[in-house]
Structures are given as C-alpha cells and as structure tokens.
Amino acid sequence: MKTDYSELLNRLCTVTIFSSVKNSPVLLTLSNLFKTVLRQCGDAEKLSAYADFVSTLYNEGGNLGDSIKNALFESDNIYIGLLAKKEPPPDFIKNCASAELVLFSELSSIASAGLKSALKASLKEPTDIFLPDFCSTPYDFCTIYTERAQKADRLGYGIFAKHGAFYFDGKNLVPYDYADGISLSDLFGYERQREQVIKNTAALTKGLPAGNLLLCGDAGTGKSSTVKAVANAFFGEGMRLVELKKHQLELLPKLMGLLSKNPLKFIIFIDDLSFNKNDDAFGALKAALEGSASARAENAVIYATSNRRHLIKESFSDRQGDDIHAADTAAELLSLSQRFSLSILFEKPSKPLYLDIVASVAQKQGVPVTNSLLAKAEQYALKKGGRSARAARQFVELVKTLGDDF
DSSP, rough: OOOOOOOOHHHHHHHOHHHHHSSSSHHHHHHHHHHHSSSOOOOHHHHHHHHOOOOOOHHTTSSSSHHHHHHHHOOOOHHHHHTTTTOOOOHHHHHHHHHHHHHHHHTTTHHHHHHHHHHHHHHOOOOOOOOOBBOOOOOOOHHHHHHHHHHHHHHGGGGGTTTEEEEEEESSEEOOTTTTOGGGGGSSSSSHHHHHHHHHHHHHHTTTOOOOEEEEEETTSSSSHHHHHHHHGGGGEEEEEOOOOOOGGGGHHHHHHHHTTTTSSEEEEOOOOOTTOOOHHHHHHHHHTTTOOOGGTEEEEEEEEEEEEEEOOOOGGGOOOOOOOHHHHHHHHTTTGSSEEEEEEOOOOOOHHHHHHHHHHOOOOOOOOOOHHHHHHHHHHTTTSSSOOOHHHHHHHHHHOOOOOO
C-alpha cells in the first residue's frame, strides 16, 4: 500500500498532546522532508532535506521507530501525568492521545526503500545518486505507551525516564548531563553503614516508612559515594536523586511541593552540611526534618553528609554569651543531628580495613596485589594525611596510570 505522505504531514501538524515529540529533531527533519517532496522545489533542496533527516536520525542510532519511542517516553504531557497519578483522563484527552499514538505507529513503519522511492519520483531529473538507508522498527504505540504509563511510578516519564540525578534551580529540576554513574560494586568496606542506607531506601521505594539520614564522619570515607551509588541502584525501582546546595535550604518547602506531585521517589541530597551559629538555613532544614506540613513530601527523604558529627559550628565564646537560657539555646543548636531519623558514622578506616579496600580496588582494576603494593599504599596514606577509602582509590589509580614507582 502506497504511503500518503501528504496525509501524514497534515496529521503531524495537528499533534497537540505529544507536541514535544512532534518537535523532536528527527520528526522536525522528517516533516521538512515531507514538505519538500510534496512541493515544487529544486532537486538539490529535496536531496538535502533527505540527507538532513537521515543525518539527524543517525545521531540518534539510525532507527526511526526507536527514535520516536524514545521521544514518546521522554515526553512530559497532560496524558501521561494523569495516567501516572492513576486519574482517568477525560474522553477528549484520551481520544486525542490515541489518535496521535496511532500516527506515531504509522510513522514508525516508514521504510527506507519506500521513502527513497517517493523522493526520487518527485525529482525533476531522474537520478541514480546514492541515498543512505536507515532502519525502522514498527511499534504499536497505543499498547506500548499504555503499558509504560502503568509503570510510571518506577520507570518515570519526561526527563525522569532517562535521567537519574538532578539539581534544583529554584524553579525546576534540571538533569545532570553527566551524572556520577558509581555503583554499589565500586564501593568497598563500610558494609554495615551501606546496608543501613540500602534498607532505608528500599523501604521508600516500597511505600513503607523511611527516615531522613545523616551520614557523618571523616572526609574521604565514601559518604557521598554511598548516597549516589544507592540512588543509582534503585533507579529501576523509581528512585531519583535531587541535589540541593546548602545555600538553597530555604527552598526546601518549594522543592518538596514540586516532588510531591510526582509518582516517583526522591532522595534530596545535601552534601557537606554544616552551619554557623546564626545561619538562616538552619530553620528551613529543621522544619523539614521535624515534618512541617509545608516542608514534607511522602515520596521524598533527605540524605545529608557532613564531616562533622555536630552540624553547628560553635566556639567556646558561644558557651559564655549573655543568653539567659543559654543551656536551651546550646541544646537546640547541638541537637539538629538528632532530628535525623538515623545518623550513620563513617570513621577513618583502621590499617587492616584500609589495606582491604586497597586490595579490593586493585583487584577490580586489574592491578596485582602484592606485599610491596600494600606497603606503598600505607606510605601513600601517611603522605595524604591519613587512611581513607578515597586515598585507597587514588593510590590504585596512580599505580595503574604511572606504575608502582611513582
């Protein structure tokens, strides 16, 4: 059956719910190709339009059906939003979405041979010029998209379908283009501490009560890496990580409100947390940890890391001020860490643990573990100011790059 490119173009122009798919690079260049094939224009313009389309498609893998599917899954629209919240869409929205999904199914079945044949037939001068091929996998998007929507609380939609880590710009969540892909298998030592974070995170993904965690202790012991690795491990269970800087803590209520509308689960990650005595951000975090109605979302927890067990920096003079209720004030400042459901301590590793971490990292990176290597690892730690998981990893990376004579 001959493809009616004029009808496809007209239907594509009316796409409403999935406008982001219509405006994706591949479909924009495909629309332009349809236009040039259908109108009176020079042969060079038509051939150039085809080349632009195929070039754009190649940059996305070369498969038209897959490109449309990816654009659909990453589309943030009213239809998927309602389905994700288990709210039945009104009939007019459902009918519109269905018609557009049928169109995308038809577009996914466009074959390279048929499109090239239509292009050559539209040329003023017959030609045997080479035209590149492309692949296309036909999809039934009406079925696939509905099934995907039913899993939106795990697979996500829009930017959450592809990305696992975000930052908050004050208005919106912005994905990190190159997020840390660290996995749990990259971490060694501190198994007990890591298991506590894993269990708490697993509870959140299952809709069970989960607490806010403070990972505190010495620098370089893997606190931040643990949070990122755990978030990555639960990506397929609907977990996403949102990094919030300390100076943004007053935005916590706004961020919580934004996250509460999403069917996914979130870790709000605050790295390297500490406060000065009169820090305005103290109150914002305190409200969130105490469960203030304006600063809490049932689908989000706060994971903070700090090199300090007491989060408030305090001097001896602070203990000798003119506050009539000085004891109460001091207790409030020092108790912030107690407002977390659980504080998990990461201490500097002992020598045996440090060398175990060195050996484990070395084995994973293909570096032979010898007594000489371990002795040099100990010397390296002393030069770095102390043993840590970070020092172990840095040492092995140096050995792998420079050899053990660096």
